[in-house]
Amino acid sequence: MAPVGWENPAELKAAKLARSVTRGVIDRELKPNSEERRRIAAVLRLPPNKPLQAEAKALLWRFRFSLVSEKRALTKFLKCVDWSDAQEAQQASELMQQWAPIEVADALELLSPDFKNDEVRAHAVATLQAKDDDELLYYLLQLVQALRFEAFDDSRLARFLVGRAAANPAFAIFLHWYLFTEWEDPEFGGRASAVHSGLVNALAGAGRVGEAVWLAIRRQTDMMSQLAYISKELKMSRFKATRATERMREMVAESGPCSELAALRVPLPLQPSTLLEGLLPQDCTCFKSAQLPIKLVFKAAPQPIDWTSPAPLAGSVHAAAAAAAAAAAAPLAAAGSNWPDAAAAASGTQLRSQAAAAAAAAGDASPLSGSEQQQQQQQQQQRPAAGRCVVIYKKGDDLRQDQFVLQMISLMDNLLKRENLDLRLTPYTVLPTGSDDGLVQFVPSAPLSRILAEHRTIHKFLAQTQADPQGPFGLKAEALETFVRSCAGYCVMTYILGVGDRHLDNLMLAPDGRLFHIDFGYILGNDPKPFPPPMKLCREMIEAMGGQDSSYYVQFRMFSCEAYNILRKSADLILSLFHLMAGASIEAIRNNPENAMLKLQEKLRLDFDDEQAIEQMQALINESATALMPQIVETTHRWAQYWR
Structure with a gap:
């Protein structure tokens, strides 16, 4: 007897035999009776994570032609298919193309590890292509994680994400950081760096706007390197918060080793439409905490960045910093259009080392790293107040779980507002920029x-x-x-x-x-x-x-x-x-x-x-x-x- 919750091998064998006998006999007009409709409805109400029993699979397979107009049924039907059987797989693929258009939730389910078939995953991507960038940004974190379950680096999903990023600066910047933070993952790092190489090449081929976005990413990388270096220096000195604040201000002052932060013009990674115009050292402080998170106050441009202008990031960036960051990007930019192969030549670890070396050439920065958080600002606030932008940098903790929870809160807030229920939430933004550091949107509170x-x-x-x-x-x-x-x-x-x-x-x-x-x-x-x-x-x-x-x-x-x-x-x-x-x-x-x-x-x-x-x-x-x-x-x- 099979354990509770497991399918009986004898039943599976009998069901497979029955389907092999009837597969050639196709009755497209076959309709379920009232009892069968009730059972089908019960199956369709099952949550995505619920495995289908052999009886349910047989039921859906038998009445598959009558279900094509029911968009909720596609994911359940595809779970019934024996993809190792060529004839059955072909029938399922043909029927999938005739199915009613599915919702985003179903498309995301088809990108889960439960679905390995490339045609099925491509069908999910085709559904997502109809959605605008604002909606996709709600799911971008999961779409990047879905790359883990693709059969190849050069997948339909990877090309879709890179294509969207090449046409949308904010999408590109978020995609960069979501991939960058995964480079050290022993299972996913190689693929993340491969897709990142594709992003770099796509931006290189996207004209003046693409070049400006890649320059922005390089400057953000340099900024995070400098912040990581400052944090490391403060912790090694074992200063209390007050003395750490004084030392931090010395480091970013005009004569300090990280003085370029006071003049760096860079899009805010948390909100890429906001142009930061340099740090205000005297307004920055260190929090009383073991990790010494830093409250950073920047000057901010009064208007959103116009990426189509001739020089959207024009301003004074240290020439050495810009040149060094460009040197770090050179191996990627030179990789050519065949980006999966290019990624094989430079692993995530190698690329991270190159970025660190570039940062060191620009100043006294230590290798990139990053992630943690504390507080932030309301996501709905589109512009910084009074020409100032306040964020928190924290190094020493992995912020990725906080990022995920806050993404879900932001999504839920959006779902409620669609139903005209505004609960006045504060889904502040957290952006990990490495495995142990990141930025947190500051919320006065x-x-x-x-x-x-x-x-x-x-x-x-x-x-x-x-x-x-x-x-x-x-x-x-x-x-x-x-x-x-x-x-x-x-x-x-x-x-x-x-x-x-x-x-x-x-x-x-x-x-x-x-x-x-x-x-x-x-x-x-x-x-x-x-x-x-x-x-x-x-x-x-x-x-x-x-x-x-x-x-x-x-x-x-x-x-x-x-x-x-x-x-x-x-x-x-x-x-x-x-x-x-x-x-x-x-x-x-x-x-x-x-x-x-x-x-x-x-x-x-x-x-x-x-x-x-x-x-x-x-x-x-x-x-x-x-x-x-x-x-x-x-x-x-x-x-x-x-x-x-």
Whole structure:
């Protein structure tokens, strides 16, 4: 007998025999009866990660011709195909071309490791080609990871991504960094560098705009090298934050070893439309942290970069730096149009060494490396305020998991807004630029722990900037509504993603009332604290809404339930994006991708209808609001921080 959940070998053999007997007898008009339609509908409702049993496969194969108008059925049908059988594979490929156009979620599923057939993956890429760049940027992180599952470096997906990048500067810059951070991966590094070579060649052939984009990437590489060098120098000196700030300012001053940062004109990697016009050394500071993250303040151009202008990045960059960066790029640019072969000549490690050598020639920079984070700015803010742009650079931690979680929060925010539900979230941007460093968008805010220590209540903190004697609790109604909405959004999203280690130091509050979370080192139910609640909903947050009997708390519960049901409708998309991260450097997923998918599926409760889901969410809110253990843990955490 086969173990529970496994397919019976005898049944598989019988099903294969039955299909071989009937394969030649094709009845294109065969229709399912009412019972068979019910069973087919049940199969189509299964989540992407659910394996199909032999009976379900036989059912879909038998009625495949009647399903071609059902776009949701294609991914399930393709799972039924025995691709090792040439005749069956040919039938499936022909039928796939006749199928109704599929959604993005289905296309992403077809790029997962479950689908190896090149024609199937090409069909997925053809679907994505109809989408604009703004939508594709939401999925770019996963599309890069999907390259792991292609049969060749020179795949249809690789050429598609490179082609889009050649026509869109922001797309190209993000693609560069997403590939660059994977070069050290022992399994994926070679392919990542091969596709990167294709990007370089495509930009070289894209005329003046392509040359400007490649110059921008070289300057960004040089900037990150300088920042890595500064961070390394500060840590080796073992300075405290105040002295580290002084030393950092000396290093970027006119006579310092990294003085070019004060004059470097470069697109902001986090937001490539923003042109940075040099660092403001006296405004930069180091945070009090073991990793000494650096708050960087840049001058910013008042207008977005015009990439079509004759010299979009014109300005004073050290000639040595530019020449050195160009030297690093030369081996790639000279590789020619056959880019998969070019990549074989220069591995990711070799290219990284070349970039480091170039940076060293430009100044006293150390080898590139990078990743970590802390806080950032609202993704919707398109232009920096008052000609200034503030970001955080941190070296010593891998930011890729934070990047992934924040990408999912940003995507969920977009899904809610499509349904006219704006929960005023703060999906700040994190961009790893290596395996242990990166940039974080800065969001002016303070942790709830400090706010409560200094002001005692959230109301008193908000009253500093949002006071209104005629408003609720003496505050502007809009600020209070912003707080309620953002609390609901983050409660639901952190619950779905299983974000752990929640305490008042990683819950931030902005002056306009936006609450948001930072630091996502624990996801998918992993938590270092005992008996964590389903979501972080502390007593002080409820009191800021007026207590559990207030109308604002009722609104909070209503927003939470509405958001939960909207996101459940996009479960296939969310699950597919997680599935594509199966091989990524995200420990919570990579160690056991199947278990990660099951945990996520459990949170989404796809077996519930909307009414049952509302009851579920209400129960979770009640459990979180009354949980005693988090209060004990929070008190312990505060004492530990005090004595540290």
